[in-house]
Amino acid sequence: MKMYKIALTIAGSDPTGGAGLQADLRTFQRMGVYGLSIPCVLTAQNTGGVSNILDLPVDFFSDQAGALLKDIRPDALKTGMLHSPDIVEIIAGKIKELSLENLVVDPIIASSTGVALVKEGVSGAVKKFLFPLSKVITPNINEASVLTGMDIRGETEMKDAAVKLRDYGAETVIVTGGHLQGKAVDLLFDGEEFLTLENERLEGEFHGTGCVFSATVTACLALGYSIKESFVKANDFTSNAMKTAFFAGKGMKILNI
Numbered sequence: 001m002k003m004y005k006i007a008l009t010i011a012g013s014d015p016t017g018g019a020g021l022q023a024d025l026r027t028f029q030r031m032g033v034y035g036l037s038i039p040c041v042l043t044a045q046n047t048g049g050v051s052n053i054l055d056l057p058v059d060f061f062s063d064q065a066g067a068l069l070k071d072i073r074p075d076a077l078k079t080g081m082l083h084s085p086d087i088v089e090i091i092a093g094k095i096k097e098l099s100l101e102n103l104v105v106d107p108i109i110a111s112s113t114g115v116a117l118v119k120e121g122v123s124g125a126v127k128k129f130l131f132p133l134s135k136v137i138t139p140n141i142n143e144a145s146v147l148t149g150m151d152i153r154g155e156t157e158m159k160d161a162a163v164k165l166r167d168y169g170a171e172t173v174i175v176t177g178g179h180l181q182g183k184a185v186d187l188l189f190d191g192e193e194f195l196t197l198e199n200e201r202l203e204g205e206f207h208g209t210g211c212v213f214s215a216t217v218t219a220c221l222a223l224g225y226s227i228k229e230s231f232v233k234a235n236d237f238t239s240n241a242m243k244t245a246f247f248a249g250k251g252m253k254i255l256n257i
């Protein structure tokens with residue numbers, strides 16, 4: 001009998017463990033959820049930034065997904081750094097084939113240091129193939145701006161962007177506002193109402209906040225929480241992990257999860 005709830009991350013490897021699939025797995029573990037992971041891209045990086053990126057062969061990615069998913073069914077899954085557009089279509093195909101539920105899409109575009117983490121065409125493919133299958137998408141302000149073509153400067157524009165993003169097919173949209181000037185506001189829109197959560201702005205540069213946030217949402221969905229409960233828990237878990245973040249290296253802080 002299955003005793004654990006299971007969450008899957010499909011993402012890139014970050015050797016620092018601060019972001020990417022390593023951060024997702026650590027988050028799942030902390031939330032009491034058993035973690036599966038399918039790497040689709042490797043990065044060479046340290047806490048100062050990303051220096052190189054290597055795609056896994058598409059066929060091998062497909063083999064990983066095929067082998068894993070014919071054996072284990074996750075209760076929830078998330079996508080992170082999907083470097084090439086081919087991968088996006090394979091993931092969408094598997095989700096449809098197996099009717100996988102509770103998909104969380106973190107539509108990653110660039111690292112916190114501004115390095116592009118996806119090739120051309122990925123954002124468009126994620127929007128077209130994954131948003132319509134998702135329970136929730138979790139763009140930050142920059143990603144929401146690129147995906148909608150809107151200039152987002154405050155809460156009003158965040159709301160407009162969330163409405164527009166939901167029109168692309170996601171059931172719920174969460175825009176994380178950590179990159180805004182002033183207070184840090186996260187905003188949820190489920191098609192009916194907006195829910196905003198405010199946190200104090202913390203000094204310093206943090207690595208992997210978006211990954212930890214979306215992995216917490218994924219774990220909470222696997223555990224059976226509603227999307228709004230998952231939002232509150234993820235906001236809480238991430239902001240606590242930021243408050244006690246530490247320097248593992250000489251660059252950005254790593255969240256304490």
Ligand code: PXL
Pocket residue numbers: 011012013014019020021043045050080081108110111112117207208209210211
């Ligand atoms: O934080 C976004 C992110 C996601 N996934 C991987 C990364 C990064 C940022 O550097 O390296 C693998």
